[in-house]
Amino acid sequence: MNYNQIFEQIKKKQSFLCVGLDTDINKIPQHLLDSNDPIFEFNKQIVDATAQYVVAYKPNIAFYEALGAKGWESLEKIVEYIKNKYPEIFLIADAKRGDIGNTSNMYAKAFFENMKFDAITLAPYMGEDSVSPFLVYKDKWVVLLALTSNNSAKDFQLLDIKNSDNKLFHNVIEKSSSWGDNNNLMYVVGATKAEKLQDVRKIIPDNFLLIPGVGAQGGSLEEVAKYGMNKKCGLLVNSSRGIIYADSSKKFAEIAAVKTAELQKKMKNLLADIL
Amino acid sequence: MNYNQIFEQIKKKQSFLCVGLDTDINKIPQHLLDSNDPIFEFNKQIVDATAQYVVAYKPNIAFYEALGAKGWESLEKIVEYIKNKYPEIFLIADAKRGDIGNTSNMYAKAFFENMKFDAITLAPYMGEDSVSPFLVYKDKWVVLLALTSNNSAKDFQLLDIKNSDNKLFHNVIEKSSSWGDNNNLMYVVGATKAEKLQDVRKIIPDNFLLIPGVGAQGGSLEEVAKYGMNKKCGLLVNSSRGIIYADSSKKFAEIAAVKTAELQKKMKNLLADIL
Numbered sequence: 001m002n003y004n005q006i007f008e009q010i011k012k013k014q015s016f017l018c019v020g021l022d023t024d025i026n027k028i029p030q031h032l033l034d035s036n037d038p039i040f041e042f043n044k045q046i047v048d049a050t051a052q053y054v055v056a057y058k059p060n061i062a063f064y065e066a067l068g069a070k071g072w073e074s075l076e077k078i079v080e081y082i083k084n085k086y087p088e089i090f091l092i093a094d095a096k097r098g099d100i101g102n103t104s105n106m107y108a109k110a111f112f113e114n115m116k117f118d119a120i121t122l123a124p125y126m127g128e129d130s131v132s133p134f135l136v137y138k139d140k141w142v143v144l145l146a147l148t149s150n151n152s153a154k155d156f157q158l159l160d161i162k163n164s165d166n167k168l169f170h171n172v173i174e175k176s177s178s179w180g181d182n183n184n185l186m187y188v189v190g191a192t193k194a195e196k197l198q199d200v201r202k203i204i205p206d207n208f209l210l211i212p213g214v215g216a217q218g219g220s221l222e223e224v225a226k227y228g229m230n231k232k233c234g235l236l237v238n239s240s241r242g243i244i245y246a247d248s249s250k251k252f253a254e255i256a257a258v259k260t261a262e263l264q265k266k267m268k269n270l271l272a273d274i275l
Numbered sequence: 276m277n278y279n280q281i282f283e284q285i286k287k288k289q290s291f292l293c294v295g296l297d298t299d300i301n302k303i304p305q306h307l308l309d310s311n312d313p314i315f316e317f318n319k320q321i322v323d324a325t326a327q328y329v330v331a332y333k334p335n336i337a338f339y340e341a342l343g344a345k346g347w348e349s350l351e352k353i354v355e356y357i358k359n360k361y362p363e364i365f366l367i368a369d370a371k372r373g374d375i376g377n378t379s380n381m382y383a384k385a386f387f388e389n390m391k392f393d394a395i396t397l398a399p400y401m402g403e404d405s406v407s408p409f410l411v412y413k414d415k416w417v418v419l420l421a422l423t424s425n426n427s428a429k430d431f432q433l434l435d436i437k438n439s440d441n442k443l444f445h446n447v448i449e450k451s452s453s454w455g456d457n458n459n460l461m462y463v464v465g466a467t468k469a470e471k472l473q474d475v476r477k478i479i480p481d482n483f484l485l486i487p488g489v490g491a492q493g494g495s496l497e498e499v500a501k502y503g504m505n506k507k508c509g510l511l512v513n514s515s516r517g518i519i520y521a522d523s524s525k526k527f528a529e530i531a532a533v534k535t536a537e538l539q540k541k542m543k544n545l546l547a548d549i550l
Contacts, residue, residue: 022377022378024381060374060378060381062372062374062378062379062381062382062385063378063381065347065381065382065385066381066382066384066385066389067389068347068351068385068389068390069344069345069347069348069351070344072340072343072344072347073344076343076344094374096372096373096374096398096401097337097371098371098398099335099337099369099371100423100424100425101425102297103297103335103337103338104337106299106335106337106338106340106341107337107340107341109341110337110340110341110343114341114342114343115343123371123373123398123400123401124400124430124431125398125399125400125420125423125431125432126371126398126420126423126425126427126428126432127425127426127427127428127429127430127431127432128427128430129425129426129427130425130427145400145401148375148400148401149375150375150376150401150402150404150405151402151404152401152402152403152404152405153401153402154402155399155402155403155450156399156400156402156443156446156447156450157400157401157402159436159437159443159446160436160437160438161434161435161436161437162434162435162436162437163435168431168434168443171431171434172431175430175431
């Protein structure tokens with residue numbers, strides 16, 4: 001999927017919402033536990049109820065790995081289900097991998113070939129040769145961690161770099177932006193630091209940004225749009241727990257759709273300036 | 276497993292060797308492809324042939340994920356096999372994970388509860404709250420990336436930090452060393468930068484270091500010992516491809532044992548000064 005295809009969807013759905021599929025067997029509605037594959041069943045119902053409001057889904061791989069081989073099977077099934085039924089939706093593996101080239105090749109194979117993810121989140125610490133094996137895939141994307149939404153992001157990401165006005169995360173963005181281009185490289189910038197989006201936009205005016213931290217983690221959608229939106233939107237804002245666990249009854253998918261529609265409506269208003 | 280238990284094994288086997296189980300279905304001997312689970316069969320034979328010379332095994336998770344749910348099953352089987360037959364051997368998941376606390380909890384569950392790994396490699400970029408969920412497990416270890424063995428390690432790990440004499444990797448070690456202690460925190464320091472081990476030892480004289488990059492990546496075992504060894508050894512040196520793919524015939528495990536024994540003999544000599 002390329003930049004314009006994502007932007008077309010944003011225009012069509014009047015939404016830049018990504019829903020995080022952080023599916024936890026201990027948090028899904030009890031009645032699903034009788035089904036053959038509760039994790040798949042939960043995701044399927046969430047996706048079918050929300051797809052009309054959503055441009056991206058982002059399964060968080062940890063939640064599937066926590067269930068072992070069976071969890072991995074559920075993940076493979078939901079990826080296949082989404083890609084078959086909603087091929088226009090952008091599918092991000094939230095995996096936060098990053099290893100030497102030889103190993104990154106294997107992760108790329110896992111997520112881009114065996115499963116048909118469009119994108120994967122990666123950590124930048126090991127540098128270019130840990131990222132480039134993912135960038136050789138046409139129409140696939142790397143979503144590189146720049147400034148994350150957790151408290152401890154400050155431990156290293158905000159360190160000042162000598163002989164520059166940069167903090168580490170500025171440096172990560174500056175240096176890595178030459179490894180790929182606007183059509184294969186996005187960045188994670190947490191909504192909990194929305195004012196920092198201004199700095200980010202000075203370095204990379206055009207790249208898509210994946211914004212976690214709206215909702216459960218406290219970030220503001222309006223601030224994210226104010227500081228981060230560009231002429232082609234350039235934003236994918238993620239919400240996970242606030243949508244998928246909004247309700248734990250048999251109506252969970254219906255309530256998730258209501259929450260998703262609320263966010264989409266806000267996004268429609270925020271998009272009005274550029275569309 | 277605690278520090279002294281690892282050290283006891285080092286003394287008993289006169290070895291500080293870790294063998295990386297980077298098991299690639301395209302590189303294992305052809306005759307194994309007829310077996311029910313070639314990946315497990317390969318690992319089992321490698322482990323049985325080399326365990327007497329080895330204090331740790333390190334399956335690289337990417338190689339199993341590249342095979343999907345079936346690869347994950349093979350991984351679960353080999354972890355169980357090693358832990359049952361060789362409970363004294365230290366077992367490291369080379370996973371290089373790192374995510375917000377909520378997600379790190381899930382990875383910890385995957386690797387420390389569902390599978391009985393003793394340790395997991397993590398990337399430091401997201402800071403303390405991405406690491407601490409792993410440190411609450413008694414007798415389990417975090418192996419944090421500090422200075423990696425790949426060329427692009429220089430991209431960020433060697434950046435100079437303002438108002439200090441530190442590079443980023445020094446800062447990672449200094450700050451993170453207070454998150455845990457010598458009994459649950461190790462660091463990855465690549466053998467391809469062996470002289471930098473002197474700096475590392477000034478900051479953390481006592482922690483174990485996991486050293487990749489000896490062998491295929493060109494690092495020197497003698498230099499690693501010279502600059503990195505402490506009174507309780509404090510080193511686990513990893514070799515992967517040089518051992519497990521030393522031969523591709525039916526004698527692959529026998530040849531792997533020969534290569535492992537050669538390294539163990541060198542290590543015995545290097546340990547003579549402290550034992």
